[in-house]
Amino acid sequence: MQHLTRIRRFALELDRGRSPYRGGELLSGRVVLDVTKGLKVRALAVCARGLATAHWLESKSIGMNTVYSDYTAFESYLRRQQALIRDHGEVTVLPAGHHEFPFTFQLPETLATSFEGKHGSVRYWLKAKLHRPWASVKKAKKEFTVIEPIDINTxxxxxxxxxxxxxxxxxxxxxxxxxxxxxxxxxxxxxxxxxxxxxxxxxxxxxxxxxxxxxxxxxxxxxxxxxxxxxxxxxxxxxxxxxxxxxxxxxxxxxxxxxxxxxxxxxxxxxxxxxxxxxxxxxxxxxxxxxxxxxxxGTIPLHPFGSRTSSISSQYSVNIDWLRMGITDQPEAPPEYSSVVSGEETVGSLSPPCPEEASGILEGPFFAYIQEFRFRPPPLYSEVDPNPPSDNSARPRCMTC
Structure with a gap:
C-alpha cells in the first residue's frame, strides 16, 4: 500500500498524440512517472505490440448433444521492447517529483490497418511495466492507430x-x-x-x-x-x-x-x-x-493533374525538342486589326459594293451566293433536318421506263 500512495501518475504519452502511423515510421514518446516520495525501482520497460486476431464459435448438433468448434487465428505485425531502467540486480531510487523516460521504436515497413470487427480485430498498443521490490508490477497501456496508405492514383x-x-x-x-x-x-x-x-x-x-x-x-x-x-x-x-x-x-x-x-x-x-x-x-x-x-x-485521394498525368506521360514519352526549335522564348504579339487595315478600307470592306463599281462582278452566281449569306447570322442548331428529302427523290425509278 505504501508503494501505491507514492505513485501519483504513471502513463504513456506519444509525441504525435492521436495522429495515425504507417509502416516504416518512427513511434516515439515517453513514460511519465510522478511520485510523491522517493521510490525504489528495479526495472522499467516499454513494449510495442501489433496483432491481428480472428475468432468465432460454430455449433453443430450430434444426436442430443451440441458440439462447439473454436476457430482462432493470430498474425503478429509488431513485437518490440525497450528497457528504460535496466535490472542490474540493484535498486534504483527515484526522488520525489516528475520523471520522463523517452523511447523510440522503428515500425516495420509492412503493417495492416487498424480494424475492429465482429469476429476479429487488428490492434496496436504500447505497454509500460514498472517493476518494484516487494510490490506488484505497475502497468500502463496506450493504443495507437495505424493506417496503411492506399493510393487510388494507380x-x-x-x-x-x-x-x-x-x-x-x-x-x-x-x-x-x-x-x-x-x-x-x-x-x-x-x-x-x-x-x-x-x-x-x-x-x-x-x-x-x-x-x-x-x-x-x-x-x-x-x-x-x-x-x-x-x-x-x-x-x-x-x-x-x-x-x-x-x-x-x-x-x-x-x-x-x-x-x-x-x-x-x-x-x-x-x-x-x-x-x-x-x-x-x-x-x-x-x-x-x-x-x-x-x-x-483508399486513403490517398485522386490527383487529376498529378500522378495520373505523370503516369500517362511516362507511358507515352515522346521527344518534343523539335517542337521547341521554331518557338521563341517570348513570342511576338499579333498586330491589331486597325494597324493593318485603315479606317477607310475597313468601312469599304464591310459595306456592299456600289452597283457602278461592281457592274461586272454582280452577274456571277458565286457572288450572289456570298451576298445572300454575308450579313445573315448563322443558323440555329437543330437535330431536325430543315430540308427533308422529297418523296420524288426517295422513290426508286422503274428500270423499264
Whole structure:
C-alpha cells in the first residue's frame, strides 16, 4: 500500500498524440512517472505490440448433444521492447517529483490497418511495466492507430468498372418476361466523402413494375483453420424511380456518396475488408437481379493533374525538342486589326459594293451566293433536318421506263 500512495501518475504519452502511423515510421514518446516520495525501482520497460486476431464459435448438433468448434487465428505485425531502467540486480531510487523516460521504436515497413470487427480485430498498443521490490508490477497501456496508405492514383484503381446481367422473371412456372441491367462507374478506387456517379440502363420487359436500387456493400472476411466467416453490411444506398412494365430507365451519373468508412484491408492474411457497388433490381414475385462492381476504398485521394498525368506521360514519352526549335522564348504579339487595315478600307470592306463599281462582278452566281449569306447570322442548331428529302427523290425509278 505504501508503494501505491507514492505513485501519483504513471502513463504513456506519444509525441504525435492521436495522429495515425504507417509502416516504416518512427513511434516515439515517453513514460511519465510522478511520485510523491522517493521510490525504489528495479526495472522499467516499454513494449510495442501489433496483432491481428480472428475468432468465432460454430455449433453443430450430434444426436442430443451440441458440439462447439473454436476457430482462432493470430498474425503478429509488431513485437518490440525497450528497457528504460535496466535490472542490474540493484535498486534504483527515484526522488520525489516528475520523471520522463523517452523511447523510440522503428515500425516495420509492412503493417495492416487498424480494424475492429465482429469476429476479429487488428490492434496496436504500447505497454509500460514498472517493476518494484516487494510490490506488484505497475502497468500502463496506450493504443495507437495505424493506417496503411492506399493510393487510388494507380492504373489498376483508375480503370473503369462495368458489367451487365439479365434475368428471366418467373412466378408459379409462368414466364413474366426478362429484366436486364448494364452499369458502369468511372474507376475502381475511391476515398470516403467522394461521390460515385453511376451510369446504368435498366430494361424492364416484364409485366410487373420493378424498382432499381444501388448500395455500397462492405464484406468482412475472417479466416481461421482453413475456414471463413463473413459479415456483410450496407454502408450507403439509394433507391431509384419505379420502372413500369415494358419501359427503360437510364441513370446518367446517379450520385451515391461514400460515408466515412475504414479503408480496404487486402494484405492481412486472416482478415479482409472489401467493398463493392451492388446494383439491384427488385422484381415482385421472384428473386432479385444483382450486378456487382468491385470497389477499393483508399486513403490517398485522386490527383487529376498529378500522378495520373505523370503516369500517362511516362507511358507515352515522346521527344518534343523539335517542337521547341521554331518557338521563341517570348513570342511576338499579333498586330491589331486597325494597324493593318485603315479606317477607310475597313468601312469599304464591310459595306456592299456600289452597283457602278461592281457592274461586272454582280452577274456571277458565286457572288450572289456570298451576298445572300454575308450579313445573315448563322443558323440555329437543330437535330431536325430543315430540308427533308422529297418523296420524288426517295422513290426508286422503274428500270423499264
Amino acid at each position: 492504373p489498376a484503381l483508375l480503370a473503369p468498372q462495368a458489367g451487365a446481367k439479365e434475368k428471366l422473371a418467373r412466378a408459379w412456372y409462368c414466364n413474366r418476361g426478362q429484366v436486364s441491367i448494364s452499369a458502369k462507374i468511372d474507376r475502381k478506387g475511391y476515398t470516403p466523402g467522394e461521390v460515385i456517379p453511376i451510369f446504368a440502363e435498366i430494361d424492364n420487359c416484364t409485366t410487373r413494375t420493378v424498382v432499381p436500387k444501388a448500395a455500397i456493400i462492405q464484406t468482412q472476411t475472417f479466416i481461421a483453420r482453413g475456414n471463413k466467416k463473413q459479415k456483410k453490411s450496407i454502408v450507403a444506398s439509394i433507391v431509384g424511380d419505379s420502372i413500369a412494365a415494358g419501359k427503360r430507365e437510364v441513370w446518367h451519373g446517379r450520385a451515391l456518396k461514400i460515408p466515412p468508412v475504414g479503408p480496404s484491408i487486402l494484405q492481412c492474411r486472416i482478415i479482409h475488408v472489401e467493398y463493392a457497388l451492388k446494383v439491384c433490381i427488385d422484381i415482385p414475385g421472384t428473386s432479385k437481379l444483382f450486378l456487382e462492381l468491385p470497389l477499393v476504398i
